Structure formats: C-alpha cells, structure tokens
Amino acid sequence: ALPLSPAAAREAVRIGVLKFGTVNWELDVIKTHALDKKEGIDVQIVEFAGRDATSVALLAGKVDVIVIDWIWVSRQRAEGSKLTFVPFSSAVGALMVPADSPVRTLADLKGKRLGISGGPIDKSWLLIRAMGLSQAGIDLDDAVDKVFGAPPLLNAQALAGRLDGIITSWNFLAELEARRFRTLVSVEDAARAIGISGTLPLLGYVFDEGWGRDRRDAVAALVRASRSAKQILAESDAEWDRLRPLVKPADDATFAALKAGFRRGVPTSWGQAERDDAARAYAVMAKLGGAELVGRSPTLQPGVFWPDVTY
Amino acid sequence: MLHRSVWPYIASIAALLLLWQLAAGWVDSRALPTPMAVLAVLEREVTSGALPYHLAVTLARVAASFFLALLIGSAIGIVMGRSVLIDRLGDSWLIVFLNLPALVTIVLCYVWFGLTEAAAILAVTINKIPNVVVTVREGARAISRDLLEMAQVFQLGRVRTLRHVVLPSLGPFIIAAARSGLAIVWKIVLVVELLGRSSGVGFQINLFFQLFDVAGILAYTIAFVAVIQLLELGVLQPLERRANRWRR
Amino acid sequence: MLHRSVWPYIASIAALLLLWQLAAGWVDSRALPTPMAVLAVLEREVTSGALPYHLAVTLARVAASFFLALLIGSAIGIVMGRSVLIDRLGDSWLIVFLNLPALVTIVLCYVWFGLTEAAAILAVTINKIPNVVVTVREGARAISRDLLEMAQVFQLGRVRTLRHVVLPSLGPFIIAAARSGLAIVWKIVLVVELLGRSSGVGFQINLFFQLFDVAGILAYTIAFVAVIQLLELGVLQPLERRANRWRR
Amino acid sequence: MTALVVDIREKRYPAVGRADAAVALRDLRFEAASGELLCVVGPSGCGKTTLLNIIAGLDRDFSGRMTLPPMAKGRPAIGYVFQNARLLPWRTVLENIELVMPPSEGRRRRALDLLAATGLGDVAQVYPERLSVGMGRRVALARAFAIDPQLLLLDEPFVSLDEPTAQRLRLLLLEIWGRQPTTVLFVTHDLREAILLADRIIVLSPPPARVVASIPIALPRDAQRDAAAIEAVRRQLLDELGDSFGTL
Amino acid sequence: MTALVVDIREKRYPAVGRADAAVALRDLRFEAASGELLCVVGPSGCGKTTLLNIIAGLDRDFSGRMTLPPMAKGRPAIGYVFQNARLLPWRTVLENIELVMPPSEGRRRRALDLLAATGLGDVAQVYPERLSVGMGRRVALARAFAIDPQLLLLDEPFVSLDEPTAQRLRLLLLEIWGRQPTTVLFVTHDLREAILLADRIIVLSPPPARVVASIPIALPRDAQRDAAAIEAVRRQLLDELGDSFGTL
Numbered sequence A: 001a002l003p004l005s006p007a008a009a010r011e012a013v014r015i016g017v018l019k020f021g022t023v024n025w026e027l028d029v030i031k032t033h034a035l036d037k038k039e040g041i042d043v044q045i046v047e048f049a050g051r052d053a054t055s056v057a058l059l060a061g062k063v064d065v066i067v068i069d070w071i072w073v074s075r076q077r078a079e080g081s082k083l084t085f086v087p088f089s090s091a092v093g094a095l096m097v098p099a100d101s102p103v104r105t106l107a108d109l110k111g112k113r114l115g116i117s118g119g120p121i122d123k124s125w126l127l128i129r130a131m132g133l134s135q136a137g138i139d140l141d142d143a144v145d146k147v148f149g150a151p152p153l154l155n156a157q158a159l160a161g162r163l164d165g166i167i168t169s170w171n172f173l174a175e176l177e178a179r180r181f182r183t184l185v186s187v188e189d190a191a192r193a194i195g196i197s198g199t200l201p202l203l204g205y206v207f208d209e210g211w212g213r214d215r216r217d218a219v220a221a222l223v224r225a226s227r228s229a230k231q232i233l234a235e236s237d238a239e240w241d242r243l244r245p246l247v248k249p250a251d252d253a254t255f256a257a258l259k260a261g262f263r264r265g266v267p268t269s270w271g272q273a274e275r276d277d278a279a280r281a282y283a284v285m286a287k288l289g290g291a292e293l294v295g296r297s298p299t300l301q302p303g304v305f306w307p308d309v310t311y
Numbered sequence B, C: 001m002l003h004r005s006v007w008p009y010i011a012s013i014a015a016l017l018l019l020w021q022l023a024a025g026w027v028d029s030r031a032l033p034t035p036m037a038v039l040a041v042l043e044r045e046v047t048s049g050a051l052p053y054h055l056a057v058t059l060a061r062v063a064a065s066f067f068l069a070l071l072i073g074s075a076i077g078i079v080m081g082r083s084v085l086i087d088r089l090g091d092s093w094l095i096v097f098l099n100l101p102a103l104v105t106i107v108l109c110y111v112w113f114g115l116t117e118a119a120a121i122l123a124v125t126i127n128k129i130p131n132v133v134v135t136v137r138e139g140a141r142a143i144s145r146d147l148l149e150m151a152q153v154f155q156l157g158r159v160r161t162l163r164h165v166v167l168p169s170l171g172p173f174i175i176a177a178a179r180s181g182l183a184i185v186w187k188i189v190l191v192v193e194l195l196g197r198s199s200g201v202g203f204q205i206n207l208f209f210q211l212f213d214v215a216g217i218l219a220y221t222i223a224f225v226a227v228i229q230l231l232e233l234g235v236l237q238p239l240e241r242r243a244n245r246w247r248r
Numbered sequence D, E: 001m002t003a004l005v006v007d008i009r010e011k012r013y014p015a016v017g018r019a020d021a022a023v024a025l026r027d028l029r030f031e032a033a034s035g036e037l038l039c040v041v042g043p044s045g046c047g048k049t050t051l052l053n054i055i056a057g058l059d060r061d062f063s064g065r066m067t068l069p070p071m072a073k074g075r076p077a078i079g080y081v082f083q084n085a086r087l088l089p090w091r092t093v094l095e096n097i098e099l100v101m102p103p104s105e106g107r108r109r110r111a112l113d114l115l116a117a118t119g120l121g122d123v124a125q126v127y128p129e130r131l132s133v134g135m136g137r138r139v140a141l142a143r144a145f146a147i148d149p150q151l152l153l154l155d156e157p158f159v160s161l162d163e164p165t166a167q168r169l170r171l172l173l174l175e176i177w178g179r180q181p182t183t184v185l186f187v188t189h190d191l192r193e194a195i196l197l198a199d200r201i202i203v204l205s206p207p208p209a210r211v212v213a214s215i216p217i218a219l220p221r222d223a224q225r226d227a228a229a230i231e232a233v234r235r236q237l238l239d240e241l242g243d244s245f246g247t248l
C-alpha cells in the first residue's frame, strides 16, 4: 500500500477564472459535488477580476489552467508558448437588435451604429463579417459605424437606445434578451453560413503542453469532472437555484436566458470533424482578422488541440 | 476652533450628497444609483465582512507602495534637481518611466516575479516614482540659493543641510506629491489588483463592473474615499499646519 | 553648446537600450522582447500606417484633455490656495474627485454622454483636474506675501497681480503639474480608449495585450514616449529655461 | 488740511507655537497735514514697519482707526518703499517700474529717467537678483516715485547706500516732494537724516510703541540745511530726549 | 601672521538676457594680518558683497587667487553676517543659532546668552518672519558670533538698527574680537563706524572695484574711541579722499 493518504496523493489543478464568469459556475458545481475528488484530482479555483488577468496568471505560472479560445492558443503556439486546448463550451455570441428595430438582415445594418465587444478581432464579429460577405455580399467592416467598447458599457449603451445593434458574448446577451432584444444572427448561423458546424466549441480549458504530458490522468480527470458538472447543470434546475448568487442575474428573465444559454453551449461531440471545422474557421478568420489576429501563422498550428480528448 | 474648522466640511459634503441625489433622480438610470442605494450596498458589504477585508488589503498595498515611492522618488528628485549633470543623464530615463503605461510595468513585474504581493507592490512603486521625481525635482531647483550658501559657509554638512534647509524648502512640493501621489497610487493599485490579485478593492470594483453594478463600485469607492478623508483631517492637515506654522 | 547639452541624452538613451537588451537576453521570455524585435514591429506598424493614425488620434485626445485640465485645475488651485474659506468648502469635493477611480468617471461619462469623443475627453479632464488643483494649490499657498502686499499697495489689480505675481510664483508648481500631468493624462487616455473608443494607442495596446504581444505594446509605447521626449527637448525645456532665466 | 489720521488703540500679533502674543502698538495717535514730511524714529523692533503697513492698508487687524482723505478715485495713490526691496525677481528692473505705472505714452521715458536719476541707468535690463542690495533699494525707491504718489511711505530707504548716493537720493526725494503736494512718512534710524528732511519728527517708544515726542523742525528749507545746522539741532534733541538716540 | 591673501585679477558676471556681462572686481589685491579688523568701504554696487562671497568660498568663478591659512581641521571657521539675514524661516530664532554651533553641553546656554546680549532674549522662540528687520539682523549677528569664528565677515551688519542698539553691538563685536584672535572684514557705508572699529580701512573704487586706499587708523583702542576723535579722523579722511564720502 502507498504510504500517502489518497487526499495527499490527489493532483492539484489550479484553474484561473473570472469570479462571476461562466467557468466558475461549472467549477462551483465540481467543488460542491466533490466531482474532482471522485476523479482523483484537487481543483483549486483562483479567482480574478478580469479576463486578461487569467492569461497573465497562466504565463506567470500562478495557475495551471485557464479558459480561453483556441485561436489565441494557436497564436501563442506560433510565438513559442506550447499551450493546448480541451473544449469547455460551444456557446457563442450573437448580433442582437432591439425588438422593434427595422433591421431584418445584415444588409439593413448599412450605416447603422453597431456595438462590438472585444474589439476588431473578436471571433463573433469576424464570423458574422464572413457571413455578411458570403451571403449579403457586404463587408460590415466598411458598411457599419463600429463602436468598440467594454461589454458592460456596450450593454448599457444598447439598453439606452444608443446602438442600433450589438455583437457580444452570450452571457451578456442574456440581459438584452430579457429586455426585448431579438437575435438578428447568431454566431452559430454565421458559422453554418460558411460551412462550419454550429456546435464547434470555441472556448476551452487551456494549459501548457508539458504540464499536461506529465499529468495525462489529471487532464482526463478534469475533463470527466467537467462533463459530469455539465450533466448536472443540464438536468437540474435546483442546482441552478443554488448557483444563483454566483450567477448574479439582474432578474428572473435574465436568469432563465443564462441557464438556457449555458445548456445550449454544452459541447456534444469533439472529434476529427470538429477539429477540421476549427481549421476551416481559423482560415476564414485569419483572412479577415489578418496578422493582428493570428500573428505569424495563417493556418491553425498543429498541437492546438490536446490529442487525448475526443468524444 | 474645532467647530469652526469642521463646519464647512460638513456643509460641503452635504452639498455633494444633495447634488448626487438630484442627479441620480434626474437621470434615473442604473449607471447612477442614489446615495441611499449605495448606502444599502455599503451596509451589506460591511456586514458580510467583504468590504473591511478587501479595503484592508488595498490600504496595506497603497501604504507600502506610497511610502516606498515617496522615499525613493524624493531622493532621486533632490539629486536631479541639484545636479545639472545627473539631471541631464537621468532625464530621458525619467521620461521613459514616466510614460510607460501602468499595464506594461505591471505585466512585466508579474511575469518576472510571479503573481506575488511583492511584484504587485513593486509594480505600483515603479509606476509612481517618476511622478514624485518630477515634482520634487522642480522643488529642488527652486530652493533658495541664499540659504544654501548660508549652510555652506557655516559648514552644516550634507545631512544637516538636507534636514534643515532642503527638506523644509521642499515642503509644499512634497505635500503636493504626497496628496496627489496617494490618489495615483490608489488608482494604480486598482489596476494591479484587476490584473493579478484575488483580493482588494480593485478586484471587487472590476467584478462589479463586469456586472455593471455601479452601486457596488461606488460603495467601495466611498469606503476608500472616507478613509482618505479621515487621513486628511486627522493626519495630513494637522501635519501640514505644523509644518507651515512659521509662515507669516 | 548644443553639443554639450545633447550628449548626455544620447549617452543615457544608449545605456537604457543596452540595459534593455541585456535584460531581454537574460530573461529570454516573450514578456520582454529585445529592442530589435520591438523595432521590427515598430517599422511594420509605421509602414502600414496604423501607428501614425492611432498615435495622432491619441495625441489629439491627450492635448485637448491636458490643456483643459491644466487651465481649469490651475484656476481652481489658485483660488483654493488663496482663500481659506473656499479651500475648506472645496476640500472634501477635491478629495472625492481625486480618489474617484478612473473607471467610475469614465463609465459615468460614457453612460451619460454616449461613447463619444466629447465624453472621452471630459472623462480624462475630470480625472486629471484634481491632481492639478492639489499641486497648484500648494504653490498658491507658498506665494510670497511680501510680493502680494506690494501688488496690493501699488494697486496692480486682479489681472496684473495674477499675471506678474501669482503665475510666475507658481512657475515650478505648474511645470511639475504639467510634466507629471502629461504622463497621467496619457495613462488615463489609454484606459478611456480601452473602455470605449475604436481608435488610439490605448485601443491598440489593449488588442496587443489580449494577444499577449508585448512587442506590439512596447512599439506603441515607444512611439508615444519619443513624441514626448521631442516635446521635452523642443518645447518644454526651452520654455523652462526662459522662465527661469531670472534666477541667480 | 489733514491728510492722515492715525488713532490706534492696540495692534497685537497673535501667539504662534511657543512664542507669546506681542503687542506692537498701543494708544498710538498722530495726524499728518497734507504735504507734510514726517520722519518716524524709534528703537529697533518698536513697531515702525507695523505702523506703515497699517497706514498702507495692508494690515486691518487692529483696534482703533486710521483714515486717509477720500480722493477723487478711491484711496490716494500710495508709494511704499518697503524695508526689503520687494521687486518681482522675474521682471527686469525696468519692467518692475513700468508695471506699477498707469499705462501711458511717456511711461518708459519716465521710468528710464527715474532710473538714471537713481544712478541705475545701466541696469534697466537686469533681473533684480543680480543687483547689489543697495541697487535693489534704489529700484524700489524709483518705483515708489514713479507713480507720483499722494502718500509716500518710506521704510529706511537710504540704508545700505554710500553717503554720496544717499545724499543725492535725499535731494531727489525733496525735489519730488516739492513738485506736488505729497504727504511723506519716512522711517529712519539716522537722526541727522531726519533733521535734514523732516517738517516734524515723531519719536516712538520701545514696544508697545506710542508717540513719545512730536518735534517740529524749524530750520528753513530754502537754504539747504547744512551740516553745522543739523549738528546743532541734533545736539539739542539729544539733550531733550536723553540718550535714547545714542551718541555717535 | 597673514590670515588672508586676496589677489583677484578679475571677477565677471556673465551676460543674461538683454543685460550685458558685468565686471565686478578687477585687480583687487590686499592682505589681512591675523587678528586684524579691516573695514571695507566703497560706493553702492561696487563689489563689496562679491568680494566677501569670494573670501567665504561661495564663489570660485573668478580669475586670480584667494588664500586662507590652512587650519588644523580644514578651512578656518567662518562667520558670515550676510547683507540680508538668511535665517531659516522654518526654525525659531534659537534653533537658527543652535543649528550652526557644534553640538555640546553648553550650546543652548551660549545661544541664549548671545541672544540676550543682542537684546533678543524675548524672541528666542519666535519664527524669523515675525521679527522686524533689525531684529533679524541681530539674530544673524548672534549666529555668526556663536561659532567663535576665526574669520568673521560682516556685510553692513548694523544698518536698520537704532543708534543705541548699534552701539551696543559694536562693543559686543569688539569684545568677541578681543577675546580670541579673530580676523574681521567689515563692510560699511558709515565712515564714523569704520573709524570707531577698524585697524585699517580699505577703500574700494566704483565698479570694477579695486583698492584705492588702505588707511591704518592710529587711534588707540584701550581708551574707547570717542565721538570727537572720530570726527577729527573723519574730517581728515574726507579731506584726503575728496568728496567720495559725502558730507553729512
């Protein structure tokens, strides 16, 4: 028998998250139900106040895992940081307009004031641009009056009626949805329009390749724990009620929208087809986003996706 | 006397609150909650213990960086203000460090020294020092030559000249650097906490920002401002009065 | 003369570059690229026209807010420094605005006035004014009573007293406020651009930061610092020398 | 006609730090006729400068009353030669003088004439910190003369000047005084000088100062008062007033 | 024994702004024996203060040479009564004096004694800006005496003092000078004072200053020099030197 107690032997996995972010909901479920212990790891949550803070923390070695998109991972690999990715969520953003807006199609947006969170290299924005190009034949980049800004500010602007449309991530959209905004195009639509499956996970747990190679079991355990947590969240409304203080919704409608959005975003499959989709999407976004987005690598770098995990 | 000196303060704070109430009533938006709403949040956060904890952490960081920056910055400022050669040599470095975005220093400190408390404080200090240098340097340039010559003739030596001639002459400049410095340090600490700490007012404020909870942001801001206000009335102003009592 | 005054600058900038190169070689991390790597990015961004465009936008914002803040802040500072009553009345407001996090002002300005240029400049100006006030107020308190009395006896009147007695006395304080003010304004502009503008160095730096491209961040920083350095050598220092030529 | 009524019950400087309050003047009363040239003498620190400041309107914090005759445009033009020169260090000698003069065609001419008359023709473009003490004093004198004052206050204007220069300036004073009706208050420690110039000498007591004697000088002014006559009056005064005037 | 050799070829102040360069001293040579009391007289602005500054070692920017005898510990202790008082405004009168004295048991006692001797016993705790000009001058005098100087430089120390006070201080100077071998350089415009005090009078020319006469005063010192004797010497000097000393 080993001299170490099982608890001490459990591999610690430090995950850097936004305190009120969606990842933390899942991690909270993992911790509450001791899913990590069941899988033989010890998930340690390190909370931050900004998304950028989590990437600084990963690069400074303060955490082992963060949640971010694979385009970023590819770029970092090209620059020499061998990071790698397993899926977390396929929930994406959308382009929303006020319910009574005359805007019906992308082409109607011409000359309108469009809020875009995340800046000119935001993935949702790039995919919707690609859709505009392929379907309506307009480049939104030239056609609309772009307003880049921080997501909370853009939401406030949209609610104040200062924007004709807004592209932002799904968790910020929930509030708009609850306040009589409608979806003009979702990013899933946009992806499908350029021939990519709508359930492609964009966000994932990201960690250093070397770290993962030394802890293959721990990574696998994390993925299993994550999927168990998603299972619980998909099925149990009671679990959501428990989580409510962490979700901090403005009202019940927003809460419902957030719940639905999360459930919609649970990745269902992660195999070669999805990886090929990703490579194609990357090529499209690389063309639109240019070097600003992808740095020196016009194609998806090999090794971006952690090979061990498929489902 | 106490009565006379405290009265205008109370009046002006009351006016500020009134203005706030009116503005909040007028715009009636989530972006500017009423004083009462903020007070409710303040009470909630104080009772939960969150505010005292985060405030204490932030105050400790502010204090440490502030004193370090003031000490080092004043020393460099005096030397640069009194020696033309060192001033020339150091000036371009000063301008570089003065204009380095806080982001750059903070990220570099974090990446090099890890997400540690020391790195955070170092980052703030590096950010703040150049501002102190610039202010104190102007002061050092303006020191009365008459008095320096007196100190030289009477052979006061470096230490006593510093203590009795240079530092008192710098008084107003150091006070200015300290006052606005405290505010700047606090603002940089907010960024430092946003980028890599899991505690502190900056951490909290940014969380509230994600949720667009302006009441929460204001509650924490007010708590900090209240502490500074107390420091002003209880420490800085008496000190300043003492330091200025020689004035005609 | 030119030779003598420019030489130490060149030497010290060379030393700074050398130190940077050594540090970059030593840590060998993406967090600190070498000067050459940054230069390459700089060249790319200049050729593409992106850097000149964003830099110009940012400089315009910095200039507008800087002059507004300096003007309004000096006026308030002089009044507060010379009138005990107004000082008492205004002091708590000053402390509140001094310590209001940039985030709060920026968010409120954007929310009220929309994501517009005017809102951005207003936010920066409001953020910066209290710092100017604090510095200039100390200067106003330290104005020689002898000279003010002279102005009073000889009935110079308000305007000429301001121009010939008050402003020259404030010289070092205003210079200090301007130098460190320029740097602070630039840093606040970065935040303002980050939160709600679609152009400018802050906007770019934030993009680079999202991608963790430190070379890009440094390239833009250096471009701005170079502009400030030129301003220093070409405008501020000659002005300062002129303003100080009366000194013994 | 009475140009000036001084009736001060008490002038007290408040206590500061460990220093006690000081009563500088008590029950000090005198009047001056329009066009009278009054010399004020009294021991060092007795309150002469305090008295002049009160008359100049710089110090209103006393009990009692002080009245100047109302003039067509407000108060009479007052020329004050302070005990220290109080020149604006950042303005040249010429600028310092022009500054107090009402703007007019011949202003520069008149300022230059006055500088020439005070022996400062060469230093019109010099900044005051580069003058010798005696030269600075003469600039202050020229400045006070430049406004054609109705009331001229002089606080030991001729100390730090060599005898020939002092004598020349005394005559200049008499000339300017004779040209238009100017009431002059002249503080001096030099009894010979007082006798040379005064219509009347006012003798103050040690602090708290009051008037101990008011001595009309009966010497005719048309024939210049000569050394022997002055010496005679001086003897007589010393005999009358005891040795409070010393013996040299 | 020679205490001081002054041999200045030229002392020139550089041109600034629109003011020309000024030659203050040219070919100025004299020596002082150890323990000698030398009075320096000369017209206003001729270069007396410039000369004292050079001797005090404050100004090394001249051509020629100036030597003080080497002492056991470096240069001799120099007491300098500047033409303006140069007291530290933020230190009380007593602190100003104690500051220049080497720390020792009886320091405070001695400082208080000196204050009493200069008639300032009451104002030991007062800040200098609250003194009258004459009182400030006396503090400066007490400070120079307090260090038991080997070389004492006095730049018109007794102006702005009433005759009895000045006379008391002259005697105090003689007493201190007699107590230990002190070389004294005494600048004055008052020929009577010079004759009363001096072993020798050095007369300087108008600028650029050089020595035009060096006149030993033969009056015996033991019997106090009385007014009549002084007046006699003065007549004689005036006859010899022409009217460059005026007539009063």
Ligand SMILES: Nc1ncnc2c1ncn2[C@@H]1O[C@H](COP(=O)(O)OP(=O)(O)OP(=O)(O)O)[C@@H](O)[C@H]1O
Binding pocket: B248, D013, D014, D022, D023, D024, D042, D043, D044, D045, D046, D047, D048, D049, D050, D051, D083, D207, E129, E130, E131, E132, E133, E134, E135, E160, E161
């Ligand atoms: N601002 C002040 N605060 C406190 N005390 C003062 C102030 N100014 C003057 N005094 C005191 O008042 C008295 C009179 O001072 P004042 O300057 O009027 O004397 P004075 O007659 O002009 O002397 P002097 O001949 O030396 O110039 C002095 O004892 C001085 O210490």
Ligand SMILES: Nc1ncnc2c1ncn2[C@@H]1O[C@H](COP(=O)(O)OP(=O)(O)OP(=O)(O)O)[C@@H](O)[C@H]1O
Binding pocket: C248, D129, D130, D131, D132, D133, D134, D135, D160, E013, E014, E022, E023, E024, E043, E044, E045, E046, E047, E048, E049, E050, E051, E083, E207
């Ligand atoms: N810092 C300076 N820069 C330029 N010129 C100066 C400076 N100091 C003095 N001078 C000039 O040098 C000359 C001599 O000045 P100094 O002060 O030595 O005269 P002084 O004999 O002491 O006169 P006073 O009796 O008036 O005190 C003057 O003409 C003066 O204008």
Ligand SMILES: [Mg+2]
Binding pocket: D048, D049, D050, D083, D155, E132, E133, E134
């Ligand atoms: Mg006086």
Ligand SMILES: [Mg+2]
Binding pocket: D132, D133, D134, E048, E049, E050, E083, E155
């Ligand atoms: Mg002099």
